[in-house]
Amino acid sequence: MAARTLRHLILLAALAWGCQALADDGAELVLVVHPDSGLTTLSRDEAINIFMGRHRQLPSGITALPVDLAPARAEFYQLLTDKTLAQINSYWARLVFSGRASPPRQAQDAAEVLDIVANSRGAIGYVRRRDLSAGVRPLVGLATWRNLQTASTAP
Amino acid sequence: MTRYRQGWTTSTTPKGAILNATTLIRHLLPILLLAAGPVLGEATGQWPALSVRGFGTLGLAHNSNDQAGFIRDVTQPRGPKGDTRWDLDSRLGLQLDLDIGNNLSATVQGISRYNHAGNFDPELAWGFVKFSPDDSLDLRAGRLGWDIYMLADSRDVGYSYLWARPPVEYYGPLQFSKINGADLVLRHSLGNGVLWGKLFAGQATGKLSLDARNSVDVAGTDLAGGHINYETGPWLARLGYTRLDMEVDINGPVAPLMDLLAQFPEVFEAISPEDTYHLYSVGLVFDEGPLQAQLMLGYQKSEPPGVPDANQGYVSVAYRMGQWTPFATASFANALSSARTPELPPGLPLPAGIGDSFSANTTPDQTTLSLGARYDLWENIALKVQYDHVNVRRDGRGYMLWREQDSGWDGRAGVFTATLDFVF
Numbered sequence: 225m226a227a228r229t230l231r232h233l234i235l236l237a238a239l240a241w242g243c244q245a246l247a248d249d250g251a252e253l254v255l256v257v258h259p260d261s262g263l264t265t266l267s268r269d270e271a272i273n274i275f276m277g278r279h280r281q282l283p284s285g286i287t288a289l290p291v292d293l294a295p296a297r298a299e300f301y302q303l304l305t306d307k308t309l310a311q312i313n314s315y316w317a318r319l320v321f322s323g324r325a326s327p328p329r330q331a332q333d334a335a336e337v338l339d340i341v342a343n344s345r346g347a348i349g350y351v352r353r354r355d356l357s358a359g360v361r362p363l364v365g366l367a368t369w370r371n372l373q374t375a376s377t378a379p
Numbered sequence: 380m381t382r383y384r385q386g387w388t389t390s391t392t393p394k395g396a397i398l399n400a401t402t403l404i405r406h407l408l409p410i411l412l413l414a415a416g417p418v419l420g421e422a423t424g425q426w427p428a429l430s431v432r433g434f435g436t437l438g439l440a441h442n443s444n445d446q447a448g449f450i451r452d453v454t455q456p457r458g459p460k461g462d463t464r465w466d467l468d469s470r471l472g473l474q475l476d477l478d479i480g481n482n483l484s485a486t487v488q489g490i491s492r493y494n495h496a497g498n499f500d501p502e503l504a505w506g507f508v509k510f511s512p513d514d515s516l517d518l519r520a521g522r523l524g525w526d527i528y529m530l531a532d533s534r535d536v537g538y539s540y541l542w543a544r545p546p547v548e549y550y551g552p553l554q555f556s557k558i559n560g561a562d563l564v565l566r567h568s569l570g571n572g573v574l575w576g577k578l579f580a581g582q583a584t585g586k587l588s589l590d591a592r593n594s595v596d597v598a599g600t601d602l603a604g605g606h607i608n609y610e611t612g613p614w615l616a617r618l619g620y621t622r623l624d625m626e627v628d629i630n631g632p633v634a635p636l637m638d639l640l641a642q643f644p645e646v647f648e649a650i651s652p653e654d655t656y657h658l659y660s661v662g663l664v665f666d667e668g669p670l671q672a673q674l675m676l677g678y679q680k681s682e683p684p685g686v687p688d689a690n691q692g693y694v695s696v697a698y699r700m701g702q703w704t705p706f707a708t709a710s711f712a713n714a715l716s717s718a719r720t721p722e723l724p725p726g727l728p729l730p731a732g733i734g735d736s737f738s739a740n741t742t743p744d745q746t747t748l749s750l751g752a753r754y755d756l757w758e759n760i761a762l763k764v765q766y767d768h769v770n771v772r773r774d775g776r777g778y779m780l781w782r783e784q785d786s787g788w789d790g791r792a793g794v795f796t797a798t799l800d801f802v803f
């Protein structure tokens with residue numbers, strides 16, 4: 225019994241160390257929202273619904289304003305949907321040219337994302353962990369999605 | 380008689396002074412583009428109020444069979460027949476989106492494509508005002524795409540799909556692509572996914588082609604319909620229904636013949652496509668990472684006695700490998716009863732075989748197997764190649780998806796297509 229508990233502890237420690245190692249260089253992408261958004265977490269399906277324009281509503285009921293960090297867009301959508309930028313752009317071409325929805329606003333750098341998110345209750349964006357600032361609430365690190373396989377860009 | 384001159388045109392004839400939508404687009408677009416330049420250029424920090432986007436395709440289609448012309452859809456008057464044509468799949472679209480504020484926006488889209496008249500005169504594809512009081516409701520009014528099937532209202536945007544062209548058996552026979560009317564979208568988060576539905580109603584606008592010389596104006600056709608969708612994870616399912624009351628106006632050499640036959644009500648009733656149609660559809664999409672699969676089915680219930688009920692559908696599977704995405708598609712359309720040649724009154728100066736051509740024109744019976752691949756050259760440019768092997772059974776050889784058929788045609792066609800698709 226004690227041996228089993230010990231094994232679990234070692235496993236947990238290893239896991240924690242692994243996550244720490246991933247986060248250490250601060251390059252991990254982190255979803256961020258306004259401190260008054262009413263959100264403390266967000267599932268991957270919920271993030272897909274918002275960023276892919278299916279339903280622009282935060283789980284707290286506020287209208288969502290998704291923001292892309294242009295230089296990290298390819299990495300973000302690979303993590304979110306396992307799709308390339310060409311696939312994501314194809315998806316948006318269908319929605320844009322049938323007047324259904326517009327793609328997320330494009331921010332050119334982390335400072336712009338943080339500025340938008342800190343000033344709008346419904347805004348949701350992503351920045352690298354090392355760029356986080358006090359004005360926004362970090363929700364979830366996207367490294368946790370790396371090995372999950374749920375994604376969609378259905379029409 | 381005094382001729383007058385209007386300020387914005389150099390024409391001195393009253394006819395030339397008529398400003399139609401086409402002229403408007405042609406004259407306004409360059410101006411709007413110039414005006415938009417600075418707005419787009421300084422779009423950092425501010426939400427851009429006006430955005431200009433476009434899409435286009437350069438395509439080459441070759442039909443190895445020289446006994447029937449292959450077309451993309453029923454608006455096209457001619458298609459490759461033992462030769463190669465660039466006009467079948469080539470087109471250019473330009474869209475302006477204006478964010479007015481107060482949850483209002485406006486969109487205008489002009490498109491230039493090979494049309495019923497055999498030219499590329501630009502037309503207004505979309506032009507609507509949209510009101511979104513909250514994230515769960517959209518209301519639009521104006522000129523709208525006909526959203527009857529999944530992808531139907533974006534079938535001109537080649538970059539948005541994998542194929543060189545959408546399966547012709549499913550999207551080719553669509554009577555029109557746009558309506559003047561209104562639609563409403565409602566969304567609701569349910570489980571991990573989103574349940575949403577659309578209702579639309581309006582009047583059709585546009586012209587189809589019967590052949591190189593005869594066209595059909597469908598303006599005046601009333602339609603109403605809707606669809607309900609559920610999207611969750613990699614799945615999207617959709618059920619749709621549209622009812623339309625067809626009204627057609629035939630232009631061209633065949634028009635006097637129709638006028639003549641209209642004097643015999645029972646004959647006219649047997650050949651006229653004017654009446655109610657019910658169009659049912661089911662769509663299922665699975666799209667996860669590199670794998671994409673689609674299944675679409677449609678059923679057309681036709682009330683005109685001379686038009687048979689019909690089924691159509693396709694299944695398509697694709698798998699991305701690096702920049703390449705090979706795909707395979709099987710599609711079909713078939714009438715549920717065979718073509719019935721109407722009895723025409725004797726003694727009229729009618730061309731030989733005209734009765735057969737009336738009934739054959741509305742009786743599909745064909746299958747296509749397609750293989751192809753998309754290569755993503757850049758983030759907004761794709762190259763595609765596709766081969767279609769088409770098999771048309773005897774009843775379907777006079778169908779409106781074919782042009783200039785020779786009587787000895789065996790119903791086979793092999794179509795090679797290469798396209799360059801882009802968005803900007």
